[in-house]
Amino acid sequence: MDYFLTARLPFSLTSVIRSHGWFQLLPFAVPEDASSLEYILELSSGKVVRLTFREADGGANLTISEEMEAVDLEEVQAAAAWMLELDFDLSSFYAIAQDERKLAHAETNARGRILRCATIFEDVVKTILTTNTSWGGTKRMVRGLVEKYGAALASDPEQKAFPTASQLAKANVEALRQECKLGYRAPYVLELAQKQTLGEIDLEALKTNHPPTPELRKQLLALKGIGDYAAANLLMILGRYDYIPIDSWALSMVSKEWHAGEPIGRAEVEAAFERWGEWRGIAYWLWDWSAS
DNA sequence: GGTAGACCTGGACGC
DNA sequence: GCGTCCAGGTCTACC
Numbered sequence: 001m002d003y004f005l006t007a008r009l010p011f012s013l014t015s016v017i018r019s020h021g022w023f024q025l026l027p028f029a030v031p032e033d034a035s036s037l038e039y040i041l042e043l044s045s046g047k048v049v050r051l052t053f054r055e056a057d058g059g060a061n062l063t064i065s066e067e068m069e070a071v072d073l074e075e076v077q078a079a080a081a082w083m084l085e086l087d088f089d090l091s092s093f094y095a096i097a098q099d100e101r102k103l104a105h106a107e108t109n110a111r112g113r114i115l116r117c118a119t120i121f122e123d124v125v126k127t128i129l130t131t132n133t134s135w136g137g138t139k140r141m142v143r144g145l146v147e148k149y150g151a152a153l154a155s156d157p158e159q160k161a162f163p164t165a166s167q168l169a170k171a172n173v174e175a176l177r178q179e180c181k182l183g184y185r186a187p188y189v190l191e192l193a194q195k196q197t198l199g200e201i202d203l204e205a206l207k208t209n210h211p212p213t214p215e216l217r218k219q220l221l222a223l224k225g226i227g228d229y230a231a232a233n234l235l236m237i238l239g240r241y242d243y244i245p246i247d248s249w250a251l252s253m254v255s256k257e258w259h260a261g262e263p264i265g266r267a268e269v270e271a272a273f274e275r276w277g278e279w280r281g282i283a284y285w286l287w288d289w290s291a292s
Numbered sequence: 293g294g295t296a297g298a299c300c301t302g303g304a305c306g307c
Numbered sequence: 308g309c310g311t312c313c314a315g316g317t318c319t320a321c322c
Binding site for chain 1: 298299302303
Binding site for chain 1: 314315316317318
């Protein structure tokens with residue numbers, strides 16, 4: 001089943017895919033020829049499908065692996081629109097970025113959208129798994145969760161969706177710690193899954209609720225395992241660019257760019273991008289760090 | 293509000 | 308092959 005997804009222009013599927021490392025984490029996959037983006041999705045009906053996105057003029061083409069009923073199709077299309085931020089309006093950012101040499105590529109290459117997972121729960125879990133570890137460690141932990149707890153695609157049981165909150169809520173800390181190698185993050189992920197399942201938190205409501213960014217940040221920081229860096233990262237995924245995800249890499253790059261490699265702190269990173277206001281996060285993210 | 297130490301894993305390094 | 312050190316953010320206890 002093939003569908004065309006209309007996007008607000010400018011749009012580039014490649015730019016969305018390459019916006020950050022999510023495409024390297026299961027259940028995302030990019031084939032060797034890099035011609036598409038695949039994602040295994042479990043629908044609320046329990047049906048598991050493979051979505052394949054391909055570049056197309058004015059948007060993206062979507063191929064769904066299975067035949068499905070109208071209600072499932074509606075859910076898939078809503079998920080796809082959310083994941084690719086099809087309707088995201090970056091025009092005011094492009095307007096102020098066009099005069100900055102280090103950001104001139106942004107509009108030209110339709111950059112600024114951040115690839116999302118189908119659920120905010122999945123984005124939060126993955127963000128927790130990026131903290132205090134190497135990228136290889138993150139990939140390993142995510143793979144462990146998907147392979148152990150994810151629902152399988154009927155036509156290819158090797159391919160699995162990311163586990164839902166209710167699936168993960170049934171796990172125990174030791175299994176997450178030992179078998180999925182989550183280490184000290186295991187209780188954070190388990191608590192998140194249990195709270196989401198019990199309705200004590202409702203992460204998916206953030207797709208439609210739009211609290212002011214400081215309040216949203218406060219909500220994210222209240223989640224165990226989410227600190228300043230992780231909250232800023234999630235805010236960017238949610239389309240809020242007011243905060244910069246300051247990690248060791250950010251400190252290093254800003255130091256080289258403006259402080260001759262001298263040790264700096266968070267304040268210097270924030271000061272460097274202060275002038276970009278509500279767009280400072282994406283200005284930092286898209287900044288051309290190559291030597292000029 | 294700021295700081296120190298613990299948390300956990302894998303990779304780099306020296307022996 | 309083994310042991311040690313370090314990097315990577317967040318949490319908690321303490322001041």
